[in-house]
Amino acid sequence: MDTSSASELATIISVNTAKITEYLTSRGLAAPSFHVDAPNRSLIPSDAPEIETARSAVIDATLQLRDLLLGPKEYLMSFTHDWLLSMQAIVRFQIATSIPIHGEKSFTEIAESCSLDELDVRRILRHAMTKRIFYEPRKGIVAHTAASRLLVEDSQMSDWVGASTDELWQAASQTVNAMVKYPGSQEPNETGFAIANNSDKSVFEVLSQDMFRAKRFGNAMKAFTEGTGFDLQYVDNYPWKEIENGTVVDVGGSHGFACTKLASSFPGLKFIVQDLPSVVANGANSVPAELSRRIEFMAHDFLKEQPIKNADVYFFRWIFHNWSDKYCIQILRNLIPALKNGACIVINDNVLLKPGTLPNWREERLRSMDLTMLELQNSRERELEDWEKLFAAADKSRLEWKHIKGIGLAYITILLSRFLQIISRIYYI
Numbered sequence: 001m002d003t004s005s006a007s008e009l010a011t012i013i014s015v016n017t018a019k020i021t022e023y024l025t026s027r028g029l030a031a032p033s034f035h036v037d038a039p040n041r042s043l044i045p046s047d048a049p050e051i052e053t054a055r056s057a058v059i060d061a062t063l064q065l066r067d068l069l070l071g072p073k074e075y076l077m078s079f080t081h082d083w084l085l086s087m088q089a090i091v092r093f094q095i096a097t098s099i100p101i102h103g104e105k106s107f108t109e110i111a112e113s114c115s116l117d118e119l120d121v122r123r124i125l126r127h128a129m130t131k132r133i134f135y136e137p138r139k140g141i142v143a144h145t146a147a148s149r150l151l152v153e154d155s156q157m158s159d160w161v162g163a164s165t166d167e168l169w170q171a172a173s174q175t176v177n178a179m180v181k182y183p184g185s186q187e188p189n190e191t192g193f194a195i196a197n198n199s200d201k202s203v204f205e206v207l208s209q210d211m212f213r214a215k216r217f218g219n220a221m222k223a224f225t226e227g228t229g230f231d232l233q234y235v236d237n238y239p240w241k242e243i244e245n246g247t248v249v250d251v252g253g254s255h256g257f258a259c260t261k262l263a264s265s266f267p268g269l270k271f272i273v274q275d276l277p278s279v280v281a282n283g284a285n286s287v288p289a290e291l292s293r294r295i296e297f298m299a300h301d302f303l304k305e306q307p308i309k310n311a312d313v314y315f316f317r318w319i320f321h322n323w324s325d326k327y328c329i330q331i332l333r334n335l336i337p338a339l340k341n342g343a344c345i346v347i348n349d350n351v352l353l354k355p356g357t358l359p360n361w362r363e364e365r366l367r368s369m370d371l372t373m374l375e376l377q378n379s380r381e382r383e384l385e386d387w388e389k390l391f392a393a394a395d396k397s398r399l400e401w402k403h404i405k406g407i408g409l410a411y412i413t414i415l416l417s418r419f420l421q422i423i424s425r426i427y428y429i
């Protein structure tokens, strides 16, 4: 436990904020702000790691100082479920889009255009305003901040909020009930999500029966993959050049986000994106026309044997964390008959670090993802030893792997040969 005093934390905040401000002003970059026209993400580039470290130090120290000054009782009481209610209502009733970006609307006008009760509009928005989503320039008048503006202009962000509140939040609220009903289950249909949906199906089966929900979930994932530490720049870190004119099968590749990035960097590679039928149905529309000849979509259930034989790489980005060990072993074994000598299984996934290794706000995000995996699929994030056990259980005699530290999602390559090369990248050291 960090025992820094309030004044020590204030010093950390002051020293590191000065570093960040100096960096931004010396380069003519905008100061952080929630003004409607302010940049909507951090302007610190990835080639300034010392400034990113200063940013993390300020975020951690600020949160810690807040908690200290609240004191244990008010701190515990600051965990409130209502945080998500206003977010859910804003997206569900399309409140953000009803207000012009640089204009204003009264509560009455918003209630009319969204067909809502005026009192409900007022209380929802005034709650959101405490979180810097919208503001009230004059009594009864609502205008955008940079955060609410994102919900209008960035469909990935509105889908992220929609999926978080309509899907994940509902699943979370039933997860303890699922733990009571199905103790220690590894089954993807014995979850908080299944109970919340009054279903005996897994999340992917439920979503695949509803085009709107499936598309929103896919788009929300895309928003997440562009967040710090998860963005697609990390897919370049594997030595793709060595495959030259090879074929990459992106298993569970969704709408082909990762392949689109790779195809534009490596013109010799061909890609087959496999996913569930309802997902690949939307995939081809997401790929830029100039890349469409090299990116093919194919419906395939990875719980069944791999039909594309002799590809150079079978790529799994963010797949294994969705499945319990029992199913990950099955997914790996389903590949083995398709593998030619020297083929690689490249896994781009999280590796959980020991507690306290990451800045707390980043660790919280990974631990939270681990809980989301429980809520949705009875699956999990894994530490290095957990990965090791998984590969050994799948096929100890043929699958070998090694781990190389880096930044971003983990890369784990498995080659079916004696000199296996495995690259893994650890999230933000």
Ligand SMILES: C[S@@+](CC[C@H](N)C(=O)[O-])C[C@H]1O[C@@H](n2cnc3c(N)ncnc32)[C@H](O)[C@@H]1O
Binding pocket: 204, 221, 225, 251, 252, 253, 254, 255, 257, 258, 274, 275, 276, 279, 300, 301, 302, 303, 316, 317, 318, 319, 322
């Ligand atoms: C977390 S997303 C990862 C998507 C993509 N690989 C990426 O990095 O953005 C998991 C993907 O697995 C797909 N999926 C789930 N079950 C599947 C199955 N049985 N067979 C094939 N794909 C599946 C989902 O539709 C979803 O697109």
